[in-house]
Amino acid sequence: MFKKILIANRGEIALRIIRSCKDLGIKTIAVYSDIDRSSPHVQFADEAYPLGGTTSAETYLDGNKIIRIAKDHGAEAVHPGYGFLAENAAFARDAQNAGLVFIGPSPESIELMGSKTAARSLMEKHGVPTIPGSKKALQSEEEALAEAQRIGYPVLLKASAGGGGKGMRLVENPGELPSALQSASREAQSAFGDSSIYIEKYLEQPRHIEFQILADSHGNVVYLGERECSIQRRHQKIIEEAPSVVLDSELRKKMGRAAIQAAKACNYLNAGTIEFMLDKHRNFYFLEMNTRLQVEHPVTELVTGLDLVQEQIRIACGEAISLSSVGERFWGHAVECRIYAEDVENNFTPSPGKITYLKPADGPGIREDSGVMQGNEISLYYDPMISKLIAWGKDREQAVRRMIRALKEYQLSGIKTNIPFLIRILQHPAFISGELSTTFIDEHRSELFKQPVTSPEAIGLMALLKHINRQRRISYRSDKNHKTPTSQWKMLGRMKHSR
């Protein structure tokens, strides 16, 4: 087993990896940008070294700086988390050349699956179904128009190097295509340094179902069941669950086998995810492969009992995976909500700022993977995700009810978050009955942006009492439910003395 690992990431995922390392008795090195000095991942690592600078390019994307720190301080391996350098083949190669173990697949697998068009071709060659569309990056507006005509509107434009909804556009008719293509291309360039865009058939009411796989260096490949991630806004997942209500054992086996085929097709090593779209006729199509840990991996952990980060580390150490049929039977049901700093009413735009008050939820069935502390700042420089709340229940209903309870308990002030919006989704009849699709939020827009339900009189009174007592700390109880006002003052006096 490794003695020391450098974690080339920040936020909740860095802290989450540190925790798994501690549980294995492995020392950890954190790296940090200037504005992350006060972030939890820096405090909870055994060692921490500054990267110097603030932008992603100067810090968490600067592979050379990170490799140098790893070598200087005796790390044997690097865990890239997700995002940043996690799917950067050059970094994986540089790390290996520097004598470090990259905790992930080979640079060749990353490259192969990193190009969405190349990945599609490979899948087709290996009999994994793909969505109809152009196989390669579009060369011109004319080609895009012709291709769209061939497969039929609506179509989806997607970044070749992309993921996470960046550089993605839905186009309903030929008139919209030229400007959508330009804007997607610009976004792709800025996010991935590659402006290539491809086109594909847009599926109606599709579900996003993905399979978690593990592959070791002894040739074993297993799947750990699926996650349904259909609830998305701006093409980004916000609620994920495992298992999916729509899969039966037969379909799960069929998709699981396809996932293993996909992994084998690129000689995959370590943890990876095969994303599929499932249409209403229960046809599934390969979407892409994420050659890294997913944001939503905790729901799989809760229903399989595995620690996926520990599995990653063991595989990277050369150990063989010793799992059998974990992909078929699950322990209850798990749901994850991503808590984002964003302004839901304003098209989910990021809402940066300082967290002035934070008291997370806890209690039965609740796990939190958070990357922030009270006083931390959600900046513009990185992803605006604050925390992941994960609920487990013996069935889906219990998991969802526990999640709603936890979201209502969660207290965070200073910035706008999507917590109220998440609660409205979870309470929506269509969500409760499991009628999900990637267009869920658009379909149910009118009910999801409804007004709050707490008594307006109580809310009004809260504002008034704060207003009246802005300058002093008061504690007042009207006398109806209590013996006399006097006893209240006595009580306060007593409390002061006992402090």
Add this chain to the structure above:
Amino acid sequence: MFKKILIANRGEIALRIIRSCKDLGIKTIAVYSDIDRSSPHVQFADEAYPLGGTTSAETYLDGNKIIRIAKDHGAEAVHPGYGFLAENAAFARDAQNAGLVFIGPSPESIELMGSKTAARSLMEKHGVPTIPGSKKALQSEEEALAEAQRIGYPVLLKASAGGGGKGMRLVENPGELPSALQSASREAQSAFGDSSIYIEKYLEQPRHIEFQILADSHGNVVYLGERECSIQRRHQKIIEEAPSVVLDSELRKKMGRAAIQAAKACNYLNAGTIEFMLDKHRNFYFLEMNTRLQVEHPVTELVTGLDLVQEQIRIACGEAISLSSVGERFWGHAVECRIYAEDVENNFTPSPGKITYLKPADGPGIREDSGVMQGNEISLYYDPMISKLIAWGKDREQAVRRMIRALKEYQLSGIKTNIPFLIRILQHPAFISGELSTTFIDEHRSELFKQPVTSPEAIGLMALLKHINRQRRISYRSDKNHKTPTSQWKMLGRMKHSR
């Protein structure tokens, strides 16, 4: 299902019950003493009413006040939690007479098992093995001396009405007996209003193994496996786990059947716990039955997937339990640590005070059932337990490692706690190898009260930096690892602007 339940308790257990009610869609009523106005159970209940007063007798032990509030505000049932009125037959009867459902067993069962000596006789009649000793309350010092002589020293004095280590004394020889008897008797009078004491054989290196049972109104009685609660200080449990490392399937079945026999002997209804002592020859003896939810119930929840409070409510509603063989197979392993406000070095005396800083642990495998918020006071009036931290792992090793990680992450200031002591127990080789007994802490005293391991130079520096900068908030980085000191000041300036 009930529409509204009153919770006749405080602290973590009141909040924990509120959470289960929320998950079932049941409204909750909290009651509170004057000094508990700012406690979480008051904030998270749907309704809250003051009991008026501070002492237990004026508040959480005043059944009449509580029943009146329940009736006035439309509660259909009362959940007593543990402690206070949970094992008070008169309260259960009064509640029923007032038309409320008491969520627990019948007053008759409570009475029967409430007297430790009557319970022992009943068990012997039903073939459940008990520890050799006097069957009834001792009438005099002479009787005590004679009885002790008969069963042989060492002997244990115990309160007839007791539980939780109160009124309990270990006596090694006849010379110690008179004063121990007086002091135990006084403590029993003050804790339970009953000074009766009985005597029994003291088992050497015994383990405390208890069985969780559920009994419904349709005649079904099941056991949900065992909990090992051998780690105790001052005769009170501080670390509990499920399953126990010492039980094999055969012994588990044997003890489980005895537990069901015990429950049937007193016509038991709802959740209850049969406590056994297991000696080194694997003989087990009935210790007592707790006719209520236990503090340590969460470890059973984590390995069975059940919510025991919800099971209690369903049974109280007349539903039949639908569980089969849950008592035989478990999902991984769970450990609970009770975090107490106490001064470990000073014989575990309570350490009351205000919690000036609180940031609990979270992350994979960690559940917290807490009853306090930052700013709350641990008072002298009630039990000094602050919180329960519970860790789950796929095996015992992982659960224990996660618990150690969480305890090290847990940050609480203002009062002394037993956190450092808990860590030293969990890291002790005898604990790791599962060699537990109720005398564990005494046996390993010299290693458990060892000094800290963090670099003293670092600790010294922390004190010095706080000392130097008492008056102002500083942020200083020496320049060795960073480009220039200037860039640090620049960074700070940048941060200020973006706030």
Add this chain to the structure above:
Amino acid sequence: MKYIVKIQDRKYTFDYSENDKKISNQNNEPLDYDWVELGNGCFSLILNGNSYICHVSEQNGGYQIMVDGEVVSATIEDEQSLTLNKFVKAHAKEPSEQVIKAPIPGLVTRIFVQAGDKLKKDASLLALEAMKMENLIKAPCECTVEKIFVKSGQTVQQNQPLIQLKKSG
């Protein structure tokens, strides 16, 4: 003293007595309340036995209240200021000019309009990139572009003026 609390589009009137701290609502019913600060802007309110835990912060002269996972904004006026404001409003005309400000800090990646353009509602004005996402800023109504304060490639702060529009008609 009477206070008017505005939550979204609705108004609630409360009467507060400085002397005995009693508060009655718009139906002149006295409110049975118990209000305790738990710390850090976090409060407990028990109103007619109903318990709420909330976090109240000041925001743009009003208040933001977080309760039960929901966030609500409220503004408060007392009798006197309200009377004054009504007078001012009655004598002012509705402004026909509007300055579009940056809703978030970010980078202006593209400007789609120029001064003098007549626009329909929801026409794209400019693209603002923040946290790697492109955000389109659109026209709030039919209007004419009056002034453009920023250039493509420019970094802007939150609330920095971007474009001045004049309402059509």
Add this chain to the structure above:
Amino acid sequence: MKYIVKIQDRKYTFDYSENDKKISNQNNEPLDYDWVELGNGCFSLILNGNSYICHVSEQNGGYQIMVDGEVVSATIEDEQSLTLNKFVKAHAKEPSEQVIKAPIPGLVTRIFVQAGDKLKKDASLLALEAMKMENLIKAPCECTVEKIFVKSGQTVQQNQPLIQLKKSG
């Protein structure tokens, strides 16, 4: 300025320069440190690349440091005060009288001794009940009881004097 930090029974000397904020340890090695307050008395220290999160609070003129689940007490003296203290100590004799104070608030349930009693180490002095638990207060050394300040049944505050003892021999 030199500072002496005492942790349990060991002493650590640091040299701190007000000008450049540099600190060196007792071996005159400059320490590479980075110290940030995270809020509420919670601090982050990075010392030679090792990261610690700690909570430091003032306590009886010294400091209590909580780090990695452990709690350590420290006291600090600077050169000047240390020299002064040494002088005072050298001229004072060790006190032979000791007042036993209540370690916790509680109720005195029983007093086992009376003035004039000669006691062995660990002899029970009195019983103090708090949080429903009886706590025996014992003699710290061989001694004689000089004065008893409390009565059975009396409620006492933390640090309230209970009994005055005189060390034997």
